[in-house]
Amino acid sequence: MLRDCTVQRLLVVTVTVVAAVAGRAPAARAQQEPARGVIVDDVKCASDAAQSYALYLPSTYSRDRGWSLLMAFHPAARGRAMVEKYQVAAERYGYIVAGSNTSRNGSFTASAAAVKAMSADLGQRFAIDASRVYLTGMSGGARVALMVALGSKGIAGVIASSAGYPDSKPRASVPFPIYGTAGTEDFNYLEMRQLDRRLTTPHRLAIFEGGHTLPPDEVALDAIEWMELQAMKSSLRPKDDALVARWFEKRQQQIASADGAAAAVPLLEALVDDFKGVRDVSAESARAKELAAQPEVKKAIARQRSDDDAESRRLAEMFELEAGLADESRHAMNLGRLRDQLLKYKRAAESETDSPERRQARRLLRSVTFGAADRVEDSQYLRLLQEIAPAVRR
Numbered sequence: 001m002l003r004d005c006t007v008q009r010l011l012v013v014t015v016t017v018v019a020a021v022a023g024r025a026p027a028a029r030a031q032q033e034p035a036r037g038v039i040v041d042d043v044k045c046a047s048d049a050a051q052s053y054a055l056y057l058p059s060t061y062s063r064d065r066g067w068s069l070l071m072a073f074h075p076a077a078r079g080r081a082m083v084e085k086y087q088v089a090a091e092r093y094g095y096i097v098a099g100s101n102t103s104r105n106g107s108f109t110a111s112a113a114a115v116k117a118m119s120a121d122l123g124q125r126f127a128i129d130a131s132r133v134y135l136t137g138m139s140g141g142a143r144v145a146l147m148v149a150l151g152s153k154g155i156a157g158v159i160a161s162s163a164g165y166p167d168s169k170p171r172a173s174v175p176f177p178i179y180g181t182a183g184t185e186d187f188n189y190l191e192m193r194q195l196d197r198r199l200t201t202p203h204r205l206a207i208f209e210g211g212h213t214l215p216p217d218e219v220a221l222d223a224i225e226w227m228e229l230q231a232m233k234s235s236l237r238p239k240d241d242a243l244v245a246r247w248f249e250k251r252q253q254q255i256a257s258a259d260g261a262a263a264a265v266p267l268l269e270a271l272v273d274d275f276k277g278v279r280d281v282s283a284e285s286a287r288a289k290e291l292a293a294q295p296e297v298k299k300a301i302a303r304q305r306s307d308d309d310a311e312s313r314r315l316a317e318m319f320e321l322e323a324g325l326a327d328e329s330r331h332a333m334n335l336g337r338l339r340d341q342l343l344k345y346k347r348a349a350e351s352e353t354d355s356p357e358r359r360q361a362r363r364l365l366r367s368v369t370f371g372a373a374d375r376v377e378d379s380q381y382l383r384l385l386q387e388i389a390p391a392v393r394r
Helices: 004-023 079-093 108-125 140-150 189-198 217-233 241-256 261-275 282-292 295-324 328-349 356-369 379-393
Strands: 039-045 048-056 067-073 095-100 128-138 157-161 178-183 203-208
Touching (some): 039 108, 067 108, 079 095, 108 140, 128 217, 157 217, 178 217, 217 261, 261 295, 282 295, 328 356
Parallel strands (some): 067 095, 157 178
Antiparallel strands (some): 039 048
16 A cells, blocks of 8 residues: 555646546657557657557557547556456457556556656557546556546546555545456455445446456456446447347346345346446346345345454454564564464465355455565564465465
């Protein structure tokens, strides 16, 4: 997480930067235009050759109209990985995708410079629809994407994978749609669920089997389709009844395959929220209310929320014990309690059988081990975490 002062500095930078993407007409270029229909790994920014991005131009790209743009950020500056993830969706729905090769975790200067240079270059080089600028990122890159969106006007949407706001503080509303993703064993799983629980403005959260990674290809495609649906609802693109019907049927199939009524209810509620205004959802709304009123379903949904809250408390307790290691009078006690908790979670994490307990244990261990050396200097504790490491990597 970036410090609040760093967040504010980057917001100041990005307020005018994203406007540069959409606010400039494409300039005539002496150099050859990048190839269409293939990923170009290294497009140098005209204003700063040290800045570059991976690029995908749809095979049908031309300058005779404005195109949707998806700017992407990876925590390790892997621009191609971000572009590859959205290539299929970009070709199908007409998006230019640009993934920074320089924005990475740990450097405010690198992220700010990358956003500024890439935004200006894209705005000068390509025909971009001013109303259809989107941002996405993975982990720390998601925080960069959300920083840019929070500090800019007119962002059409953000796809945030495995991390949320730059200050990690949930919000009730934001001026742009958010599609979040997280793995079942992702150490930021709880953060993404809390983001989803708190937001009242358009949002969707897709949970997939896995850890702290980019979402599966089908989820990436769903994210772009959801953004297209939001664009129809806000009149950023014309309504397409055939597409709406196809997406609606796809969501109904997901609901039909849900593991029980308690799992179906949030999917139904999300479908109603997403498609309201573009097609009749009265039957789905009635079904969601009917299922949600069943005592067993009420208990299951309440249990899920209670489990999330309990996991959050356990993690907070672990971090509190970590902080207590600096107090010599409590060091031995805190280290002992940490050892007991970590070994308990290690046993659960190494279970051969998948279960909510195993997933929770793996999330907790990954949360504690990630960045531990930056939080704590205690050598005994860090050695203990090394013993736990094999369970974390499972």
